[in-house]
Amino acid sequence: MGDHPSRRGRTANELTDQIFEPPLKTEILRDEIYCQIIKQLTDNRNDTSERRGWELMWLATGCFTPSTNLTREVLQFLRSRRNQISTDCVNRMQKTQKNGTRKYPPHQVEVEAIQHKTTQILHKVYFPDDTDEAFEVESSTRAKDFCHNIANKLMLKSSEGFSLFVKIADKVISVPEGDFFFDFVRHLTDWIRKARPTRDGSVPSFTYQVFFMKKLWTNTVPGKDSYADQIFHYHQELPKLLRGYHKCGKEEAAQLGALIYRVKCGDNKSGLANIPRMLRELIPSDLVKASSPDDWKRHIIGYYNKNAGMSSEEAKVEFLRIIYKWPTFGSAFFEVKQTTEPNYPEILLIAINKHGVNLIHPSTKEILATHPFTKISNWSSGNTYFHMTIGNLVRGSKLLCETSLGYKMDDLLTSYISLMLTSMNKQKSVKK
Template sequence: MKFMGDYPSRQTHSSVEVTDQIFVAAIKEEVLRDEIYCQIMKQLTENRNRYSVTKGWQLLWLCTGLFPPSKSLLKHAQKFIETRQKEPLALECKRRIQTVMRSGSRKWAPHPVEVEAILQNNTKISHKICFPNETVQTFDVGTNTKNRTLCQNIASKLQLSSWEGFSLFVKIADKVISQNEADYFFDSLRQLTDWTKRNKPVKDGATMSIAYEVYFMRKLWLNVTPGKDLKADSIFHYHQELPKYLRGYHNCSRDEAVQLAGLIYKVRFNKDRTQLATIPKILKELVPDNLLRAISPDEWKKSITAAYSKHEGKTVDEAKIAFLKIIYRWPTFGSAFFEVKQTSEPNFPEIVLIAINKQGVSLIHQKTKEILTVYPFNKISNWSSGSTFFHMTIGNLVRGSRILCETSLGYKMDDLLTSYVHLLMNAVNKQKSLPA
């Protein structure tokens, strides 16, 4: 009644606060779901107030996207909707019940984006998706769209050869969190924003909106060969690998750094030679951190100018692929890097780089970039993480050795390791099920 405007309230509540009061309990307790359907239908029966009726159908639209009525109520709910075909949302509500019966109930109350959309009578919701090359596109996202479906739609629209290894990520403040492909898109968003609200102190009475961005990026680098999927190389691989390269995480020679800097310049400035004079000022954007002082800025400028001249005839996309082809030769290509403090291996430095890639988990000397050891996935028997740590067991659970790390990014390491192991196990199971 509050949502439909039939129950005057002294306090002003946001629409999401009211929809939460209606749906949160019913999502947790299945027995309450029919009650919600019955109350909405009751409020809509013989209701002469047009404003109230419009809001009631908007509420039913939200409800039909969250969970279906029980078997015993289903035919009555369908009959109720079918006898009101003149209502603009009736057909849509009927279709949504079928969809939610097929794909399963939602786990979270409607996200503010969904509530806002239906209040504007929009049943088609568009959401912005950001890409690593700093472009943004909007995609249709239904209340019953799963992350997997959205990933497939994005890959298809961008003409990628496959969406395997890609994932949706949500960026909130300084955290970038990968989304489970089996979850509903709006459920995973709601879960994250609610979690952020719970962990953020808020002044009394203030309603807090959480700013977030959704990214689509490569997460797992299993079948990536530069030049094989030109769209993926140009939009994702180059732009995801470049920042890691410039942070100095790879073991890279000075000659390679010069060649790569020439290609980075080409990608950034294309045919514009006037920027060559500024190379000493923008060295950080061309050369890895750890090599900046290897020679003087003027020497870098001379070498990079010569390297750029060699690549001048290439297109920007060809330069991106040439860059990827050089770093592809390194064992650390396609890695996610984590700087951690390790407390378990006395023979290794206290601060090490951990690289997680298709080979497994590598420990790398932070200064020399030498790979100290590699733990293949099939040797890792267990792992766990918390807000300040990441732990991993190598070999037998009883007699194996443990790697103990202090890091605030344990959640990311845990998620990556789990995702790689799942993908590799699926690949093995597929091979086993193939006819001999």
């Protein structure tokens, strides 16, 4: 609060960490923090000190509540003060009582918000169709609530299967739905900082971006939710097709190419002559050289003309309906190196989807094996590997993969299995 002179300048977060880390770890200190802040806010004639005291009170009420014995006194104190922040502190304290205690001290975004006298934090969220929107996030917002808010605002039929992802440094990590949003981002930035120290010992700053995307495709049916198809499903499936991950015939590729062109250009035929130069944007990369550019052009235009009058929105759904028939629809694909199974190629394509873990030949795109989630008994991951046991823990077969994306495979497997168990439990309770 500036009442005690400090010898060196420190960042706001250094100070708030020092104040809030101990009470978050030791419950008995929480009352002490509230008592000290109230004491320093009582008859304080220094405007700067008082302003900072209210900033601390605002941050405290979003992190933890005092004990039952002290709660009434703190609320009485807050209600006796006539300012906007005290009213906001009462609301924050009630939300913290309802939603639970945070694990980490306030995030930099929260500290900066109250220092700039704003009690409303708006966070930008990016979507797969290259649009973005700002959403209000509170200290007590858990990832699940955040997902619901986004789904409601975008008028999606359900938020099931959707997740928030945080992109930081070179990683994109899914936010567990039960975590407080700011806790997770705080944990992530601290982890990256420790993993990548700077040479001069200074604290590196990491910017992050938040994405909202479809993660689990268990109940995804094209045409069932038009907004989800337009904003998410089409734009998330398109890159996988173009990278050549699916097994796709030349006819289907031309058909899909015509739909992709229609999404891009609608009924505008003036660009059709450019198709040979656009092939990488229309045809799977492994099939581009399977026909001459002029052959592709002829085929694509043929299908394009058949779809005359179709809107670009309808073309997106039609595109999804074709891919939906494939066993690899809605997959997350991983190129890995495996050494445990001599019958499989060393470089393997793994697709994780609603059917389980699929092992795919990277050249022919044939599915070599599908391991349903019910048969996977154990899995683990590290910085350079992903390990999985199929069947019995002792006599089952093992698959060890070299990959830097083990954390993503691990998380997907955990999430799909968790969703499967939840729906099984729901079915059981319905039968009862």
